[in-house]
Amino acid sequence: MKKNCINLMKYLAVACLFFLGFAQANAQLRFGLKGGFDISNNAINKNILNTGNRLGFQVGGTMELTAPVIGLGCELSVLYGHQRYDVKATDSGYDLSDYNYLRVPLNLKKKFGVLGLLGVFVQAGPYVEFKLSGGDFSNIDKQYKSKSFGTGINAGAGMELMNHLELGMYYRKALTSNYKKDTPSFNDIWKKKPDTWSVDLTYFF
Secondary structure: OOOHHHHHHHHHHHHHHHHHHHHHOEEEEEEEEEEEEEOOOOOOOOOOOOHHHHHEOOOOEEEEEEOOOOOEEEEEEEEEEEOOOOOOOOOOOEEEEEEEEEEEEEEEEEEEEEOEEEEEEEEEEEEEEEEEEEOEEOOOOEEEEEEEEEEEEHHHEEEEEEOOOOEEEEEEOOOOOOOOEEEOOOOOOOOOOOOEEEEEEEOOO
16 A cells, blocks of 8 residues: 555656646646536436536545647646535434545646637546545444545546536546444444545636
């Protein structure tokens, strides 16, 4: 786990240097708003954003820096997210609280022009996540506390319309465990590394 975190930090450092290098090369800098839903079924059809398919949402600001000719750049976002859970009460007294977090993804991004105002993009990179509240799992005799910090990787692709509006689908994989078990055995770790799909809409000013 330590090795993964060290490699992730190295990637972040290289990406930041790349980002700053572009800034000195008169790259195009844009700011925007991003919002979207986590989904349980990633099948691309009319039901993808049905209420029953949504697991939570994220919303926040984003910044994009792109080289004007080659279409290669970086995107940095700061997103507030809410993950909801639907756990029914049982005789064991299980309870899982909703999870609120702040996620900061930094992605390398490549754009391809297709037809004038229509284009496509792909992007990938690491993220760090900070717990704001919730996410704890408990019953009568045990408690699992969600960790306050996590890291992972994400990747996605989508379409850009009219040079301002982006619609994309993204895959997110955690690299760190989500929970630790607070029992007499303090070294006991419940390793839960979820993967998640989301659909996001971004508007650049």
